[in-house]
Amino acid sequence: MAGTTHTVTNQAPPLVQYDVFGADRALVEAVERHLAPEVLDEGLSELSGLGRTVGSAQVQEWGVLANEHPPRLRTHDRYGHRIDEVEFHPSWHRLLGKGVSAGLTAAWGRPGGHVRRAAAFHLWTQVEAGNGCPLSMTHAAVPALRAEPELAAVWEPRLTSTVYDPALRSPGRKPGALFGMGMTEKQGGSDVRANRTAARPLSEDGAYELTGHKWFCSAPMSDAFLVLAQAPGGLTCFLVPRVLEDGTRNVFLIQRLKDKLGNRSNASAEVEFAGTWARRVGEEGRGVRTIIGMVAATRLDCVLGSAGLMRQAVAQAVHHCTYREAFGGRLADKPLMRNVLADLALESEAATALALRLAAAYDDGGEQERALLRIAVPAAKYWVTKRCAPVAVEAAECLGGNGYVEESGMPRLVRESPLNSIWEGAGNVQALDVLRALGREPGALDAYLREVGQARGADHRLDGAIKNLLTELADLEGAEGRARRLVERLALVLQGSLLVRYAPPQVADAFCAARLGGDAGSAFGTLPSTPALASVVERARPVS
Structure with missing residues (x-):
């Protein structure tokens, strides 16, 4: 019959118009586990509302458009004035406004x-990962600014505001x-102590050029x-505003x-400072120590972002295979x-459970939890982020040829x-950071062992893995060459x-057997x- 070849059958419906939070049992259970009873109902309500926003067809379309129309650099206006502005598609601003x-x-x-x-960052990454960068940086700047209480008093209310003003x-x-x-x-990469940007003091109140x-x-x-x-006293942290308090533009030259490869909606740039006004944050010569609080928080967001992408x-993949039929039955069967x-589900759930556990340690703020974070954050950052790519590729393969087509969303x-x-x-930076913590901060390893030890006796494979890990940790001489292996096992x-301790028995059993x-x-x-x-x-x- 004419036209029968155009009848669409055996295709999964779009995965839209649903509560992305409520549908993620591992994430919901982690939130219920870690939130105090007095804020649990409010937290679940907020996250369910955000989950419906993330699952809406409109917001998902914004994510597509923000990536199809990447940012553009405008170095000059029509009259030849240097402006150094980045133009974004309206969908970027809508998404960023929702995130804030x-x-x-x-x-x-x-x-x-x-x-x-x-949990919210985990959800928001799933609709569009690019705008997670400014959201993460803004969130993470707070602990670094607190090294300079006067600056923190001025800027923290702006950073924690829920109003987006572009x-x-x-x-x-x-x-x-x-x-x-x-x-x-250029010359340093991760070796930030090789930085050559020079800071010249302008006044005694912390202003530099x-x-x-x-x-x-x-x-x-x-x-x-x-x-x-x-700075004259060594590597130092500075705050550089784009616009000065008198309304004039600071010297902030965006070269390109x-x-x-990905993250197309978000702008990353090369910038030049040429007599740029800055305010010192913390003491001269202690820049790495000052900014490390920001780095630790953004590293946790890397874990959360990868967990969200995996989810x-x-x-x-599961949605497609639930509806797609082949060889006489549903693919999922x-x-x-x-x-x-x-x-794939095991990898996703393990990443989610670990990421939310680390977030709970931040909320606790106690000495033991801070010690746990010292090892667990770089170990999680190393392992979870490395598992994201193979999970995404395998999930795309579950859709067959459909997963290789842009419209499916899987290539993004x-x-x-x-x-x-x-x-x-x-990866190497994270592995070496764990080695430093093991060598210099014995309390960090104690906190880690107390944490994993809570599950001892519940699974013989986990018990065996802990025993083998202790053997490896007993001899850290020349450990750099095997640091990745060690950090993988820690994670x-x-x-x-x-x-x-927390997942259904079938999930825990399969994970322990395989991993x-x-x-x-x-x-x-x-x-x-x-x-x-x-x-x-x-x-x-x-x-x-």
């Missing part, structure tokens, strides 16, 4: 603020502000930036925007596809998936401990095949 109003920069000092924000004007006239960061230079070139400046359209520069990739989906997830492993210190044991017991191959879909895998997949299925 949802409290993604307002965790500090709020009851359960870090857990609530972490206009470039003096800070005092803005109801809310965004922050960026500039540490990396900067001259130099930053190879990577995150979110160059922001209202202010934390940067590192060489980076043409990146979205897995949700899309085929034993081999079920094994693949369950394996694949392009985005390596980013968090590179940003804020790549996996911590994930296993969390799942054994700690060695009962799996190198690719996804090589789990021990048991009937319990069906419930693992069902737990990961988004409800549309």
